[in-house]
Amino acid sequence: MALDLHTSEQARKRLKRRYAAETRFRLIGLTALLIAFGFLAFFLVTIVKQAYPAFLQNYLRLTIDLQQQEIDPNKSGDPQIIGAANFDGILKNGVSALLSDQAPREEKRALGKLISSGAAVLLRKDVIEHPEWIGGTINYKVPLDDTADLYFKGQLGKLQNIKPHLDATVNVAGDILTINADFSSQANALQALDTAQPSYFLKDGGTLIKLTQISPTQATGRTLFSMPLNSEKTGQWQLLKFDRPENERKLDDRSILLLENFKELGLVTTSISKEFFMLGASREAEMAGIFSAMIGSLLTLFVTLLVSFPLSVAAAIYLEEFAPKTRFTEIIEVNINNLAAVPSIIFGLLGLAVFLNVFGMPRSAPLVGGLVLALMTLPVIIIASRAALRAVPPSVKEAALGIGASHMQAVFHHVLPLAVPGILTGSILGTARALGETAPLLLIGMVAFVVDTPKGFFDAATLLPVQIFMWNDFPEIAFQQKTAAAILMLLLFLAAMNLAAVLLRNKFERRW
Amino acid sequence: MLFSLLAVLLCAGIAAYFVGRQRALSLVTFQRDLHSLPNAYGFWQSIVTIGAPLLILLGWAIFTPSLFRWWVFKKIGTPVEDLTQPQRDAAWRDIEALSSGGTANFSDPIREQGAQLYTHLYDIAHTALAFLILVLAIGGFVYGWQKIIPAFRARHKVEAIVKFFLFASSAIAILTTFGIVLSLIGESLRFFSFVSPMDFLFGTSWTPQQMAFRADQVGGNAAFGIIPLITGTLLITAIAIGVAAPLGLFSAIYLSDYASPRLRTYGKPALEMLAGIPTVVYGFFAALTVAPLIRDAGQAVGLGVSSESALAAGLVMGIMIVPFVSSLSDDIINAVPQSLRDGSMAIGATKSETIRKVVIPAALPGIVSALLLAISRAIGETMIVLMAAGLAANLTLNPLEAVTTFTVQIGTLLTGDQEFDSPKTLAAFALGLVLFTITLALNLIALKVVKRYREQYE
Numbered sequence: 014m015a016l017d018l019h020t021s022e023q024a025r026k027r028l029k030r031r032y033a034a035e036t037r038f039r040l041i042g043l044t045a046l047l048i049a050f051g052f053l054a055f056f057l058v059t060i061v062k063q064a065y066p067a068f069l070q071n072y073l074r075l076t077i078d079l080q081q082q083e084i085d086p087n088k089s090g091d092p093q094i095i096g097a098a099n100f101d102g103i104l105k106n107g108v109s110a111l112l113s114d115q116a117p118r119e120e121k122r123a124l125g126k127l128i129s130s131g132a133a134v135l136l137r138k139d140v141i142e143h144p145e146w147i148g149g150t151i152n153y154k155v156p157l158d159d160t161a162d163l164y165f166k167g168q169l170g171k172l173q174n175i176k177p178h179l180d181a182t183v184n185v186a187g188d189i190l191t192i193n194a195d196f197s198s199q200a201n202a203l204q205a206l207d208t209a210q211p212s213y214f215l216k217d218g219g220t221l222i223k224l225t226q227i228s229p230t231q232a233t234g235r236t237l238f239s240m241p242l243n244s245e246k247t248g249q250w251q252l253l254k255f256d257r258p259e260n261e262r263k264l265d266d267r268s269i270l271l272l273e274n275f276k277e278l279g280l281v282t283t284s285i286s287k288e289f290f291m292l293g294a295s296r297e298a299e300m301a302g303i304f305s306a307m308i309g310s311l312l313t314l315f316v317t318l319l320v321s322f323p324l325s326v327a328a329a330i331y332l333e334e335f336a337p338k339t340r341f342t343e344i345i346e347v348n349i350n351n352l353a354a355v356p357s358i359i360f361g362l363l364g365l366a367v368f369l370n371v372f373g374m375p376r377s378a379p380l381v382g383g384l385v386l387a388l389m390t391l392p393v394i395i396i397a398s399r400a401a402l403r404a405v406p407p408s409v410k411e412a413a414l415g416i417g418a419s420h421m422q423a424v425f426h427h428v429l430p431l432a433v434p435g436i437l438t439g440s441i442l443g444t445a446r447a448l449g450e451t452a453p454l455l456l457i458g459m460v461a462f463v464v465d466t467p468k469g470f471f472d473a474a475t476l477l478p479v480q481i482f483m484w485n486d487f488p489e490i491a492f493q494q495k496t497a498a499a500i501l502m503l504l505l506f507l508a509a510m511n512l513a514a515v516l517l518r519n520k521f522e523r524r525w
Numbered sequence: 526m527l528f529s530l531l532a533v534l535l536c537a538g539i540a541a542y543f544v545g546r547q548r549a550l551s552l553v554t555f556q557r558d559l560h561s562l563p564n565a566y567g568f569w570q571s572i573v574t575i576g577a578p579l580l581i582l583l584g585w586a587i588f589t590p591s592l593f594r595w596w597v598f599k600k601i602g603t604p605v606e607d608l609t610q611p612q613r614d615a616a617w618r619d620i621e622a623l624s625s626g627g628t629a630n631f632s633d634p635i636r637e638q639g640a641q642l643y644t645h646l647y648d649i650a651h652t653a654l655a656f657l658i659l660v661l662a663i664g665g666f667v668y669g670w671q672k673i674i675p676a677f678r679a680r681h682k683v684e685a686i687v688k689f690f691l692f693a694s695s696a697i698a699i700l701t702t703f704g705i706v707l708s709l710i711g712e713s714l715r716f717f718s719f720v721s722p723m724d725f726l727f728g729t730s731w732t733p734q735q736m737a738f739r740a741d742q743v744g745g746n747a748a749f750g751i752i753p754l755i756t757g758t759l760l761i762t763a764i765a766i767g768v769a770a771p772l773g774l775f776s777a778i779y780l781s782d783y784a785s786p787r788l789r790t791y792g793k794p795a796l797e798m799l800a801g802i803p804t805v806v807y808g809f810f811a812a813l814t815v816a817p818l819i820r821d822a823g824q825a826v827g828l829g830v831s832s833e834s835a836l837a838a839g840l841v842m843g844i845m846i847v848p849f850v851s852s853l854s855d856d857i858i859n860a861v862p863q864s865l866r867d868g869s870m871a872i873g874a875t876k877s878e879t880i881r882k883v884v885i886p887a888a889l890p891g892i893v894s895a896l897l898l899a900i901s902r903a904i905g906e907t908m909i910v911l912m913a914a915g916l917a918a919n920l921t922l923n924p925l926e927a928v929t930t931f932t933v934q935i936g937t938l939l940t941g942d943q944e945f946d947s948p949k950t951l952a953a954f955a956l957g958l959v960l961f962t963i964t965l966a967l968n969l970i971a972l973k974v975v976k977r978y979r980e981q982y983e
Contacts, residue, residue, distance in 0.1 A: 035877045354902070496809055
């Protein structure tokens with residue numbers, strides 16, 4: 014009878030159900046894990062995809078005439094005199110040289126806007142560093158403005174050559190050109206090409222025509238740039254098209270054609286963005302870099318480590334080895350566990366109220382940031398160090414005590430050296446957490462727009478995570494890419510620190 | 526100046542160490558006649574020589590900047606009193622710059638007079654400091670020197686001092702808590718002299734930005750009621766926990782009971798990578814990738830989703846605290862004695878039945894406390910909400926709208942100009958006090974539960 018309970022039809026069904034539940038449960042667990050990993054992968058891929066354009070920058074090669082007369086008439090070589098020269102004007106001359114002499118003003122202005130507004134500053138810096146350039150002409154690469162740069166990175170659309178060989182006849186009537194050709198695949202009725210429509214151009218050698226009206230057999234247009242067309246011209250033309258309408262993009266037709274022209278002439282080069290790695294904050298995306306923020310982060314981290322490491326290790330030694338089991342030490346222990354879980358922004362409030370308002374320390378300074386982060390990492394390192402000290406077997410200490418060492422000698426000569434790898438690992442991990450921390454730093458004024466690289470612990474500085482936070486607020490695509498790139502750099506730093514911690518642990522950790 | 530003094534002191538300390546050691550060794554023929562090891566005498570000499578000067582230097586570095594400022598402003602008198610707080614701060618920055626030979630943003634009589642006074646004071650004070658330190662160091666050195674005799678118990682003295690230093694270091698943690706509590710309560714009390722605690726705790730409107738900028742300005746109707754902030758915080762926290770609890774718990778169960786050892790060795794650190802990513806990075810991701818995704822998805826099904834929605838912030842925050850929940854639960858699930866599992870398996874339960882009906886009920890208190898810690902973490906999280914959840918203090922429970930939280934408001938109230946005589950700035954501290962109290966309570970409960978739970982199975 015009892016057998017029936019386990020072998021009957023119902024039992025079989027029940028068992029099947031139970032096994033199904035088992036599989037289901039297992040799948041749910043796996044799904045949860047996969048969702049978490051999937052998110053991590055999605056996240057990393059998104060960041061990398063957004064970041065990589067920011068590591069590159071397109072430059073325009075200019076020929077710049079550095080006349081002695083204009084820069085340093087007395088050949089003094091004094092950086093102050095050189096720095097005071099009108100580099101904006103010098104640069105402008107170099108830019109104008111790219112266009113023909115008859116080029117209208119708007120064309121020059123359009124070109125001027127395609128070049129980074131920080132180019133003159135870079136030129137000034139480079140000339141001061143290389144006074145031997147003065148008196149000659151140099152080939153100088155200036156960074157393109159962020160929109161032009163994005164255009165070459167293919168993120169604003171592309172100028173397509175839709176018909177490389179179009180037989181067309183162009184008739185000239187005053188300013189208006191009439192073009193007879195087969196446009197049946199572009200338009201099936203007469204259509205005006207205003208700024209809300211895609212742009213079409215006809216190109217032959219140096220002649221460029223922008224179409225203003227198109228029908229299946231005929232189009233009207235006008236010449237672009239300073240190359241007037243005076244007589245009828247028949248032959249093969251290239252038909253170019255830009256899909257995105259002019260009023261939906263930041264670059265107008267003229268700028269795009271100028272840029273394409275320079276590219277054809279080989280004046281545009283792409284290379285790793287020096288600006289991103291060597292400059293500080295800027296309102297111009299192409300001039301914005303992470304150098305100042307990295308220096309700020311290093312200075313702050315140095316203070317953090319200098320303050321929190323000795324204090325936490327000392328505290329851990331006391332609590333683990335010397336503290337009598339009294340009410341007071343119990344309070345300290347509970348207190349440390351709690352501090353580790355206090356929201357980081359509260360530490361910012363503490364820094365603001367105590368370090369800035371009571372002690373009158375300077376705002377935005379790495380010193381204050383470092384102290385705040387040190388207080389934050391203190392409990393983390395204490396807890397890690399205590400665990401490392403506890404992992405050393407008591408027999409080590411007892412042996413030392415047995416041959417006559419004092420308690421202090423046993424701890425400092427025998428227990429502590431054995432715990433050092435664990436302590437260092439914990440400290441590195443704690444410091445890595447501090448490196449990524451942002452919230453408390455906002456409150457002590459580290460969001461200030463700091464252009465200069467900090468030179469000391471009292472200078473106004475910004476930090477890498479704070480820089481990320483600030484760039485995140487800029488609407489430009491180029492800034493979003495820079496933000497992602499800065500994030501990638503931050504993650505690389507963190508990964509390096511974590512890797513160091515893991516290697517340290519694997520190499521030196523002893524299992525007892 | 527202070528750094529060079531510090532460097533000199535450190536060199537003197539090293540020199541004193543060798544002097545003390547030599548002194549002790551020179552007193553005896555055999556080293557065994559000394560009470561302590563020679564090193565102890567060196568440390569003794571070093572500590573008595575530079576210990577007091579170092580403490581003075583530390584106190585000086587902490588306290589003099591604000592004293593200098595107070596004294597200079599007091600000397601200038603009335604012109605400074607007319608300035609507002611930010612103006613005074615700016616003036617002081619310029620005074621410091623001018624007196625250290627830099628350039629000020631602009632120059633006026635106050636700044637020039639201040640710079641002169643400051644330079645004068647700085648010179649006198651630092652000469653006095655250097656003199657004081659010199660006297661103390663020499664005094665200490667002489668005292669230490671004449672104390673060193675073969676019978677001198679140097680090791681005991683040094684060890685007592687080191688022990689005191691160790692104790693003082695661990696007391697820093699207490700000091701930090703005191704600092705937090707005092708500064709929060711102090712500024713909050715000032716805040717409550719402007720706004721009644723009742724309005725603060727039970728008001729349903731939060732509009733500190735409408736604060737009148739000047740006293741004579743009309744029409745400032747700022748309201749400081751935190752109910753919208755509480756609902757906003759709870760909403761985002763609920764979404765985050767709704768994501769993190771199942772994901773974290775099931776990941777932990779899978780990793781501890783089902784996964785192959787290989788998956789466990791690589792899976793656990795990979796999961797913990799999620800906790801190592803800085804929150805500002807999550808914020809960027811939430812604001813620029815997740816929020817637009819949710820908005821587009823909402824539009825596709827005909828829902829109006831705000832571009833800064835509670836949902837985006839909550840989802841990303843949930844992912845962030847997954848490793849938090851999973852690693853704590855993992856510890857707790859592993860702490861359930863194997864005998865319970867074996868017993869359950871022995872009476873024919875499947876693995877999942879064992880987990881659901883034996884392991885989880887046994888681990889429940891621990892899991893609950895892990896969730897409490899995760900909640901406290903979510904409430905205190907700043908950057909994600911600051912970047913993705915918006916500033917509008919809407920009193921709503923709709924996850925598709927923009928809401929705001931305690932941390933966001935603390936952040937926005939205190940970035941930019943701070944005036945410590947305006948409720949707008951002080952409100953941040955009152956919010957901080959509420960936040961601190963809530964998270965502290967959650968942590969205390971959670972830690973207590975975990976402790977009791979551990980004891981149960983030990």
